[in-house]
Amino acid sequence: MTQYIGRFAPSPSGPLHFGSMVAALGSYFQAKSQHGQWLVRIEDLDPPREMAGAASLILKTLESYGLHWDQDVIYQSQRHPIYQQQIDDWLDSGLGYYCQCSRKQIKQDGGFYLGHCRDKNLPATDCSVRLVIDTPVTQFVDQKHGIIDIPTDLAQEDFIIKRRDGLFAYNLAVVLDDIAQGITEVVRGADLIEPTGRQINLYRYLNHPEVKYLHLPLAINAHGDKLSKQNHAPAVDLANPKPVIILAMQFLGFSLPDDFQSANIEQMLAWGCQHWALSQLPSTLSAPCPF
Known part of the structure; x- marks a missing residue:
């Protein structure tokens, strides 16, 4: 059997917010629960939308949350x-x-x-x-x-x-990169359901087997809008990761033990990998942000 390889692929348009961490944790748990690899790719395709220093801040945030990636980080700007x-x-x-x-x-x-x-x-x-x-x-x-x-x-x-401005389109870059990195399943937010058909078209044109897809529920604010950098979603706290990890795991459908808060980050993530199941995920494509 082919080893499972998943990935988290943020764009450096700002720091990670709660919705980003839901996607990061969901993709991490799905990969590690299958004893697979979890890769990180920085999707810096659109310089006008990028925030200076965001890429390094994203990587620092993942490390502070105990989310350590396998292999080298790939940057789309280099491809x-x-x-x-x-x-x-x-x-x-x-x-x-x-x-x-x-x-x-x-x-x-x-x-x-x-x-x-x-x-x-x-x-x-x-x-x-x-x-x-x-x-x-x-x-x-x-x-x-x-x-x-x-x-x-x-x-x-x-x-x-x-694009007309000379920038490469997301759909093309993401499929070529997923093929290059050997990705077997894409786990991401439900806001990216719409372009999935186009990406499958690209796999077929490239004569490459299609990956599997799993779309996680979007965290939405009080106005019904998804949490995003464009909507000024607040950055997660680098100094105090545990409350965000707990909230994100509950958002992903985990029923956490009573003493979970006393665990350290590594123990929390290990417990999540052991108990992860797709059946626990909310059946809706969006859910209110828990704070």
Whole structure:
């Protein structure tokens, strides 16, 4: 059997918040409960959105929470030539093409790209690159939630693999990186359900076996918005990790023993790995933040 390899892949747009720690712990428990590896990747694809020093702060936070990763940390900013080579291959084969459509035009068309540029043979100047999608992925199996349906209009889109501003698209980079790192299952927040079909398309185009997917419930605030750096979710406390670990484990469905607070961080994580089960996870895709 192939060894389980999972990962946690934050973007350095700010410090880790409670929602981030739920994803980190969920992916860690899933990997370690199967005696697998747990990798960390910094997804620094979008420099304008990054916060100076956030990448090192994220790694420091994980270490202070006892979440020690296997193998070296990969930074997407160091892998641009790999992404570009794949794009060039698809452009040469006709699976990729240049597109000049603006967001405004796509919005006017109903919010979905309708393939206006697919057969125009446009030059590269001031264009994004899209991938031809002839066989849409309209559903996938989530390890907790079962069959997830993807809206047909979204599934049929020729989606962007390189943005007009020259930045590489998340979907392309994440699949190429997961393949390179040997990831066998992706455990992440339910906010990333939507692009899963596109990522499965990429695995198929790359003739690589698809990974399994497990989407964890999102922590939402009092307004119903997910906790995020954009919504100014507070950073977790580096100096006092235990209360956050306890709250995150309860959020993930653990029934903790009465004396759990007296355990140290290493004991808490070891107990979590031993008692982790997908059946305990909430069946909803979101839940209120516990504080």
